[in-house]
Amino acid sequence: MNEDxxxxxxxLAKPYQGFWERAAQYIPADRRFCDPLHTLAYGIDASFYRLIPKIVLKVRDAAEVKHILNASLEYKVPVTFRTAGTSLSGQAVTDSVLVVLQGSWRGCSILDEGNKIAVEPGIIxxxxxxxxAQYARKIGPDPASIDHAMIGGIAANNASGMCCGTADNSYQTVAEMKVIFGDGTMLDTEDQKSCSSFLDSHTVWVSKIREIRAQIMSDPELEALIRHKYKIKNTTGYSLNAFVDFENPIDIIKHLMIGSEGTLGFIAEITYHTVVEHKHKASALIIYPDMEQACLAVQKLDRQTVSAAELMDRISLKTMEEKPGMPEYLKTLSPTATALLVEVRGADQESLQQTITTVEDLLREIPTVLPLSFTDVKAEYENLWNIRKGIFPAVGAIRALGTGVVIEDVAFPKKNLAEATLALRGILDKYAxxxxxxxxxxxxxxxHFVFTQDFGRPEDLPRYEGLMREVSDLVVNRFGGSLKAEHGTGRNMAPFVEVEWGKKAYEFMKLLKATFDPDNLLNPGVIINDNPNVYVENLKNMPQAHKIIDTCTNCGFCQDICTSKNLTLTPRQRIVVQREIQELRRTGADPQRLSRLEKDFAYSGNKTCAVDGLCATSCPLGINTGDYIKFLRSQETTANSRRIAESLANHMxxxxxxMRLGLGTVHGVHSILGTKLMEGLTQGARKISGNAIPLWNPWMPKAGRVSSLKHTGGKDGRKVVxxxxxxxxxxxxxxxxxxQRSLSEAMLSVLDKAGYEVIYPPAMDKLCCGMPWESKGFFETADQKSSELEKALFAASEGGKYPILCDTSPCLYRMKRVMHSLKLYEPVEFIHDYLLDRLTFNQRKETIAIHVTCSSVKMNLKEKFYTVAHACAENVIMPKDVHCCGFAGDRGFTFPELNRSALAALKDSLPENCQAGYSNSRTCEIGLSYHSGISYQSIVYLVDKCTNPR
Structure with missing residues (x-):
């Protein structure tokens, strides 16, 4: 810890100081925060609330959780657990202690040949x-955020989704569970010894469970209410259906934990019964003239016939009609048109077709705007589902800047769907x-109904409050529905739990909370809250910071793919902090806080950002936080630094x-001193210099060179620049x-075998794509170098007549972004598109690893990379938990901790018989080699090794 x-x-306030000191005995400093930057960054989830925790802890195992809960109990300090933080109802924010699981808790075991799966809460x-997938099974819950939400949140919120309904959610499919309660006790429901011990040591809890069940079962009216409310989706309050569905206290507790949002205990592991994942699917986007007709169609369908039926009103479709790939007819629909997206599945093609026919027969009498038509072509039905999946992000993209996106989540009995939906529309219109x-x-x-709200305007709050009151009355009193169907209760609906359930049921929920958490230390204020206004307090302001990031809704979908997620900040957190910094600059408020945030952001937000842009690939709005960090770097350049950058660019x-001289010298010293002594000397020098000297590692390359050998007799006029x-x-x-050959030697060998005449651009030593300058914020210099290169390549290719091959993927990615008159290729794409049928590939019986660089991912080359690699080797490993390597140009030397963190999972992801790795960026390969222990080189070497002329 530094002095700050x-x-x-x-x-910290007195009880928090004691808690902090106790936590420090078990949690190392790099996973323990109480500074302004980290507490602000973690004070946000995907909801429209903001609470800034006093302390943030990252926990790694059950022992640490027990210690934290014991300290919480001792100092009476509340704790809130969070996994991915995609929660929409304010259940993952706190002003006390936030305990974060992201980056750990990733254990997973397949059981009973895929019929069960045991997963820790950090698994997505x-x-x-x-x-x-290999067992043709899947977990039951299928929330729209399943690519980003973690198991801990899915179970704790009883999240469901488009196909899971009420039959396959976490409550229905939980098999076993490991729970750590507020007193530090661990219960493993699968272990009879653990269950017996728990029953003996927690007699008061068990007695209360039995007492509540007895009272519910002796009250026919209450029992009937509970059974009725769970015939439709319902996540409002605690899972009282556990008391009518089960008699054994362990079974009741296990099911009460589902949907409890961390207020009764911590789910350390859950075992699910899995469900069948059908291979054969088909979908139809059916357009009805109005909402009523669409809802009548829904009433004719059930889960035995279709797996999903998604309703979309005209305004939702309008948000998507201009998106690439959308059907043209969306633009022609009337103002009342309503879509129903139906999916059917089958064990084989025949049963799929039978189901399609059944659905067509069921819906035949209901008039449609366009003929009903199913497609079983994967690309086509995935495009239809992109309409549904893109609606919520589309609202985020088109909203007025500074406003937040509110998504509410209700359920009605299906028989009332048409009437209820029209009534809901009426209330939304009434409140403007x-x-x-x-x-x-x-x-x-x-x-779901989605709208935008500027929570920075207090005068707008009465409108929101009025809306919520009338929606509550509509859902509960008029139609007997659920105020929260699948997004969890959270702070958002806590004041309305009693409204929905009535006093008697709510008293049982309060008794549950008091029994399991008598001091109200586990996620207080969530589900049970006596404050009737909590749903309109601590609302999140969304100040503007910069056009690149202003549309961010804080969903957190960018986090898992982020290189620095386990080291410093994620893209969502960088945006949160920058919004605060820019707001403080505008208002002039709290200059001391501003100064501290700016100072701490320099390392955590700026220097340790790889600016790889992968965040944009998982962001629903395509926000590239890396581009924003480049912009910040450009603002930090000075006249002197720009002159130096320009001078370097002019003397390439x-x-x-x-560079070659320096690398050659270092390589020579390494050869003389040996690796161990060299490492010791260079690490010592780096430490003495305050990390100013770049880090050397044993995979540092020797000097490079460009082969002068060029094949001049291209077959059939084949030429490449x-x-x-x-x-x-x-x-x-x-x-x-x-x-040990240079990359150009291997490249020329491959091109020669394929019969290509090779053309070098003139004055090549002076040329550069501009990427090194762009990444450091010297945009003008970068563009100058790109322009020079484009002119040279245009001339060499005779005006774009011949393809142009650059051997480094990140460089080629920049070239493609700024050069539009040329046919540009990096090695993988060129080999895939031009050489697969011009060379004889000899697939070797060996296991290799490949790393698809972030630039290749953004160029959609992942599948081509695998195809080329698999043509050369039987077994190709693509580690799932490795995205960008974090070397980020030269940051692998200057901030090696970024590279180390990004590749922490690499070595364990590779089997012992994997002896070689391949990529397409020289600097990336240095870090990959260092952290895997095997040689990573360009895939060109592999292709050269495994091919012959055809």
Missing amino acids: QKADAAN GAEANRYL YQDAIIYGHALDGNL TGVTGV YFPSCISRSMGAAKNDLD
Whole structure:
């Protein structure tokens, strides 16, 4: 801890100081925060609430959780657990202690040949399904956020989704569970010894459970209410259905934990019964003239016939009609038109077709705007589902800047769906939310309505309050529905739990909370809250910061793919902090806080951002936080630094010459001193210099060179312009690389075998794509170099007549973004598109690893990369938990901790028989080699090794 952080800890209020000191005995400093930057960054989830925690802890195992809960009990300090923080109802924010699981808790075991899966809470839902794919099974819950939401949140919120309904949610499919309660006790429901011990040690709890069940079962009216309310989706309050569905206290507790949102205990592991994942699917987007006709269609369908029926009103469709790939007819629909997206599944093609026919017969009499038509073509039905999946993000993209997106989540009995939906529309219009959209899982009577609200305008709050009161009356009193169907109660609906359930049921919920958590220390204020105004307090302001990031809704979908997620900040957190910084600058409020945030952001937000842009690939709005960090870097440049950058750019021949000289010298010293002594000396020098000296590692390359050999007799007029990047011109092989040739030698060998005449651009040593300058914020210099290169390549290719090949993927990615008159390729795409049928590939019986660089991912080359690699080797490993390597140009030398964190999972992801790795960026390969222990080189070497002329 530095002096600032020590002062932060000393300034904590008295009970928090004691808690902090106790936590420090078990949680290391790099996973323990109370500074302004981290507490602000973690004070946000996907909801429209903001609470800033006093302390943030990252926990790694059950022992740490027990210690934290014991300290919580001792000092009476509340704790809130969070996994991915995609929660929409304010259940993952706190002003006390936030305990974060992201980055750990990733255990997973497949049981009973895929019929069960045991997962820890840090596993993402889609990951669990990937593990189950080989068994043609999946977990039951299928929330729209399944690619980002973690199991802990899915279970704690009883999240469902488009196809799971009420039959396959976490409550219905939970098999076993490991729970840590507020007193530090662990209950493993699968272990009879653990269950017996719990029953003996917690007699008061068990007695209360039995007492509540007895009272419910002796009250026919209450029992009937509970059974009725769970015929449709319902996550409002605690899972009282556990008391009518089960008699054994352990079974009741296990099911009470589902949907309890961390207020009764911590789910350390859950075992699910899995469900069948049908291979054969078909979908139809059916357009009805109005909402009533669409709802009547839904009433004719059930889950035995269709797996999903998604309702979308005209306003929802309008948000999507201009998106690429959308059907043109969306633009022609009337103002009342309503869509129903129906999916059917089958064990085989024949049964699928039978189901399609059944659905067509059921819906035949209801008039449609366009003929009903199913498609079983994967690309086509996925495009239809993109309409449904894109609605919520689309609202976020088109909203007025500074407003937040509110998504509410109600359910009605299906028989009332038409009437209830029209009534809901009427209330939204009454309170001037005419742009609100209505869509949802109509098969379950579950609707989402989405609108925007500026919570920075207090005068607008009465409108929101009025809306919520009338919606509550409509759902509960008029139609007997659920105020929260699948998004959890949270702070958002806590004041309305008693409204929905009535006094008697609510008293049992309060008794449950008091029994399991008598001091109200587990996520207080969530589900049970005596404050009737909590749903309109601590609302999140969304100040503007910059046009690149202003549309961010804080969903958190960017987090898992982020290189620095386990080291410093994620894209969502960078945006949160920057919004605060920009607001403080505008208002002039609290200059001391502003100064501290700016100071701490320099490292955590700026220097440790890889600016790889992968966040944009998982962001529903395509926000590239890396581009924003580049903008910040550009603002930090000075006249002197810009002159230096320009001077270096104008003397590229000298720059690359100096690089080669330096690398050659270091390589020579390494050869003399040996790896161990060299590492010790360079690490010591780096430490003495205050990390100013870049870190050396044993995979540092020797000097590079460009082969002068060129094949001049191309077959059938085949010509290619080859531009070796300045990196490959400067950096050669490392001492322990398997192939000691320069990259250009291997590339020319491959091109020669394929019969290509190779053309080098003139004055090549002076040329560069501009990427090194762009990443550091020298945009003008970067564009100058790109322009020079484009002119040279245009001339060399005779006006774009011939394809142009650059051997480094990140360089090629920049070239493609700024050069539009040329046919540009990096090695994988060129080999895939031009050479697969011009070379004889000899697939070897070996296991190799490949790393698809972030630039290749953004160019959609992942599948082509695998195809080329698999043509060369039988077994190709693509580690699932490794995204960007974090080397980020030169940051692997200057901030090696970023590279180390990004590749922490690499070595364990590779089997023992994997002896070689391949990529397409020289600097990335240095870090990959260092952290895996095997040689990573360009995939060009692999192709050259495994091919012959055809």
